[in-house]
Amino acid sequence: MSQVNLLPPELKQRQATRRTTSIALVAGAAALALVVLFSFLKSAELSHTQDELQAQQAVNQRVQAQIAELEKYSQLGSQLQAKQQLVKSVYANEVSWSGILLDLSRVVPADAYLTQFSGQVAPPTTTGTTTPSTPLIGSLTFTGNVKGADTLAAWLTRLEQVKGWVNAWANSASESAPFSRIYQFTSGVDLSPDVVTKRGQGATTP
Numbered sequence: 001m002s003q004v005n006l007l008p009p010e011l012k013q014r015q016a017t018r019r020t021t022s023i024a025l026v027a028g029a030a031a032l033a034l035v036v037l038f039s040f041l042k043s044a045e046l047s048h049t050q051d052e053l054q055a056q057q058a059v060n061q062r063v064q065a066q067i068a069e070l071e072k073y074s075q076l077g078s079q080l081q082a083k084q085q086l087v088k089s090v091y092a093n094e095v096s097w098s099g100i101l102l103d104l105s106r107v108v109p110a111d112a113y114l115t116q117f118s119g120q121v122a123p124p125t126t127t128g129t130t131t132p133s134t135p136l137i138g139s140l141t142f143t144g145n146v147k148g149a150d151t152l153a154a155w156l157t158r159l160e161q162v163k164g165w166v167n168a169w170a171n172s173a174s175e176s177a178p179f180s181r182i183y184q185f186t187s188g189v190d191l192s193p194d195v196v197t198k199r200g201q202g203a204t205t206p
Contacts, residue, residue, distance in 0.1 A: 093121050093137045094200030095191070100140070103165075107158035111151045116143035121191065137196065140165070141188040148181050149173075156187065164195030 100119065108114065121138035146152045152173055159168040167190040176182045
């Protein structure tokens with residue numbers, strides 16, 4: 001049995017148009033809802049990011065304040081180091097001249113006496129181009145008189161028996177009068193780091 005559609009074609013077309021419009025409206029509403037939801041999520045994410053940024057900025061400000069507070073201690077530390085370096089430069093190679101005079105009084109032979117004495121201290125030096133020699137920090141020089149050549153030899157030997165006194169030498173020795181056996185001499189000795197005081201040794205230690 002065949003079916004006959006008695007509705008006018010115009011009505012059928014309007015129904016189809018309404019269905020299409022309804023579908024379009026539903027789809028548009030769904031798309032709008034998605035856009036609104038997406039915007040809400042992004043807004044929440046942005047707000048959270050801004051909160052984190054503000055919190056981090058607050059932390060940075062506290063850290064900067066602490067750095068500024070500690071800066072003065074850094075400056076004090078630099079000033080202390082500068083003063084320590086100054087002290088080291090002042091006491092580097094310091095020797096006890098009273099100790100040197102005491103040692104000198106002990107090594108002068110009974111048949112000798114000094115008429116002049118001088119000493120100097122300088123920074124350690126090295127010689128040669130490859131292997132450094134024993135560092136020397138200064139020297140002592142003497143002028144005096146001795147009785148007999150043996151006494152002069154004993155004087156030079158005794159000079160090197162003092163700790164830190166090395167390389168004793170005699171520049172000249174001349175008899176004051178023929179057959180007098182009294183010799184006027186000039187001599188000296190080098191000073192090694194062994195004569196430096198404990199304070200001076202601490203100042204030159206790297």
